[in-house]
Amino acid sequence: MTAQENISPATLWQQSQGHAPAGGGAPGVTFSVDVEDHLPAGAARRFPAMTRRLLDFMEGHGIAGTFFIEGSAARADPDLVREIARRGHEIGSHSYRHVALDRETPDAFRAGMRDTKRHLEDLVGTAVIGFRAPAFSLVPASRWAVGVLAELGFAYSSSVVPGPALIGGYPGAPRHPFKWAEGVLEIPCPVGRVGRWTVPFQGGMYLRYLPPWRYRWLQAQLGQQANWTYCHPYDIDVDEPFSRLAWCGWTASALLWANRGVTLRRWERLAAHSARPFVERLPEFTSQAGRKKALLF
Numbered sequence: 001m002t003a004q005e006n007i008s009p010a011t012l013w014q015q016s017q018g019h020a021p022a023g024g025g026a027p028g029v030t031f032s033v034d035v036e037d038h039l040p041a042g043a044a045r046r047f048p049a050m051t052r053r054l055l056d057f058m059e060g061h062g063i064a065g066t067f068f069i070e071g072s073a074a075r076a077d078p079d080l081v082r083e084i085a086r087r088g089h090e091i092g093s094h095s096y097r098h099v100a101l102d103r104e105t106p107d108a109f110r111a112g113m114r115d116t117k118r119h120l121e122d123l124v125g126t127a128v129i130g131f132r133a134p135a136f137s138l139v140p141a142s143r144w145a146v147g148v149l150a151e152l153g154f155a156y157s158s159s160v161v162p163g164p165a166l167i168g169g170y171p172g173a174p175r176h177p178f179k180w181a182e183g184v185l186e187i188p189c190p191v192g193r194v195g196r197w198t199v200p201f202q203g204g205m206y207l208r209y210l211p212p213w214r215y216r217w218l219q220a221q222l223g224q225q226a227n228w229t230y231c232h233p234y235d236i237d238v239d240e241p242f243s244r245l246a247w248c249g250w251t252a253s254a255l256l257w258a259n260r261g262v263t264l265r266r267w268e269r270l271a272a273h274s275a276r277p278f279v280e281r282l283p284e285f286t287s288q289a290g291r292k293k294a295l296l297f
């Protein structure tokens with residue numbers, strides 16, 4: 001019997017019904033980590049140690065979060081996946097090979113995602129129902145991917161930057177949780193507006209580079225958005241030697257490499273307001289989506 005047959009997404013969903021929204025009405029912030037190996041094949045693996053450092057940080061602050069794990073990272077270190085689950089976190093999928101969805105074909109994505117979902121479920125013994133696209137690449141050109149997610153049994157996605165953005169971006173998408181026509185719940189990235197750009201300020205490089213006044217100004221724009229933060233193992237890796245990454249230029253490589261000491265300092269401040277993993281907040285997000293059915297995509 002496979003893990004999927006043991007615990008269905010529906011069971012997980014029902015289990016989550018017992019949890020009230022965090023913060024007694026004041027929205028808390030869900031912590032999420034996109035576990036991936038950004039270094040080229042053959043380079044020494046740094047992501048397992050950094051992921052464990054994040055696990056220690058979260059344990060020290062009593063935080064249970066959601067870890068979206070890239071399929072090839074899970075294959076490279078299955079013990080790490082088991083450890084993340086054992087330490088009380090939800091396991092989600094961060095695609096199978098970290099290629100932007102708009103550069104995938106539906107057939108390749110379906111086959112890769114089917115394998116990686118099964119692999120993660122076999123490792124941890126629970127259903128994997130959450131998905132985060134690489135680099136928020138759920139965009140109008142990759143809208144087809146939602147159908148594949150629904151077909152494979154994913155209940156939710158947190159893959160959309162709702163508006164025009166420098167990376168990814170889905171102009172016209174609601175900023176609050178909403179349901180795609182296929183039934184998959186979308187929990188969009190919390191964003192603020194700077195000029196014409198929509199900025200997913202609550203994680204990644206934005207968290208590392210925004211000056212405090214700008215960061216607080218963007219936080220004030222949160223309103224009724226689902227509040228969550230995200231980082232990658234490399235976002236805290238202050239000791240990684242600089243190298244030009246194969247998938248981007250010198251400038252982007254330097255930006256990705258520098259200023260990594262800021263991430264955990266900002267997470268320290270957010271930790272006091274932590275909320276539960278996504279899977280436990282689905283009733284809350286679903287009710288927000290349900291009130292706004294007119295905005296179905």
Ligand SMILES: [Zn+2]
Pocket residue numbers: 034036094098133134135
């Ligand atoms: Zn990623």
